[in-house]
Amino acid sequence: MFHNMPKAFRERMRTLEQVDARDRTDGTPRSLRLRQIPRETGKLIALLAASAPEGDWLEIGTGAGYSTLWLALACLETSRNLVTVEVSEEKVRLARETIRLTGLESIVKCIRGDALEYIPHVNRLSFCFLDAEKDVYMSCYDAVVPRMVKGGLLVADNAISHGEILGPFIETALHDERVDAMVVPVGSGVLVCRRG
Numbered sequence: 001m002f003h004n005m006p007k008a009f010r011e012r013m014r015t016l017e018q019v020d021a022r023d024r025t026d027g028t029p030r031s032l033r034l035r036q037i038p039r040e041t042g043k044l045i046a047l048l049a050a051s052a053p054e055g056d057w058l059e060i061g062t063g064a065g066y067s068t069l070w071l072a073l074a075c076l077e078t079s080r081n082l083v084t085v086e087v088s089e090e091k092v093r094l095a096r097e098t099i100r101l102t103g104l105e106s107i108v109k110c111i112r113g114d115a116l117e118y119i120p121h122v123n124r125l126s127f128c129f130l131d132a133e134k135d136v137y138m139s140c141y142d143a144v145v146p147r148m149v150k151g152g153l154l155v156a157d158n159a160i161s162h163g164e165i166l167g168p169f170i171e172t173a174l175h176d177e178r179v180d181a182m183v184v185p186v187g188s189g190v191l192v193c194r195r196g
């Protein structure tokens with residue numbers, strides 16, 4: 001996945017990394033910033049997705065499609081598809097541009113809307129990446145876990161960077177007997193849960 005990344009992926013990732021870095025310093029309002037995962041987190045979610053059992057894949061919080069590209073590497077590796085849900089119209093526009101530029105139209109579907117309204121439409125999730133506003137993490141978790149297949153993975157970003165606000169959510173996951181969970185200190189901290 002990482003050694004023979006398609007040229008279009010590399011180019012779009014580089015562009016989005018540059019925009020994201022600029023956003024963080026030039027006063028771009030929070031709602032317009034891309035707030036992307038770092039590369040190491042991209043690699044981790046690609047490795048985890050590629051190791052997920054049979055079932056559907058879902059990303060919650062597409063942004064401009066940077067994390068989506070890392071997951072798409074796993075899609076290409078395993079011949080799977082991905083649905084990614086994003087609430088912001090402007091981010092959906094950017095993500096669809098990412099999908100078009102990288103030729104992923106038949107593999108990645110970007111849906112505009114609130115993930116909480118989309119999740120009830122999925123029933124055999126084997127991989128879910130959660131990277132939305134922190135106040136929806138708990139509701140997303142509650143909706144996703146019952147819909148996961150055995151061995152399915154739920155991966156949530158910012159477990160360390162937003163440890164204070166996400167504390168109750170992380171404690172819930174760590175004590176939830178339906179899953180085995182731990183926080184991996186990569187990037188902003190990644191909560192990894194495996195459905196038993």
Ligand SMILES: C[S@@+](CC[C@H](N)C(=O)[O-])C[C@H]1O[C@@H](n2cnc3c(N)ncnc32)[C@H](O)[C@@H]1O
Binds near residue numbers: 035065088114116136
């Ligand atoms: C941190 S950014 C995502 C960055 C992206 N995962 C990446 O690494 O490239 C969080 C995104 O979640 C979106 N979002 C927030 N609440 C949402 C919800 N309830 N459903 C879908 N998207 C949501 C925001 O609009 C924002 O674009």
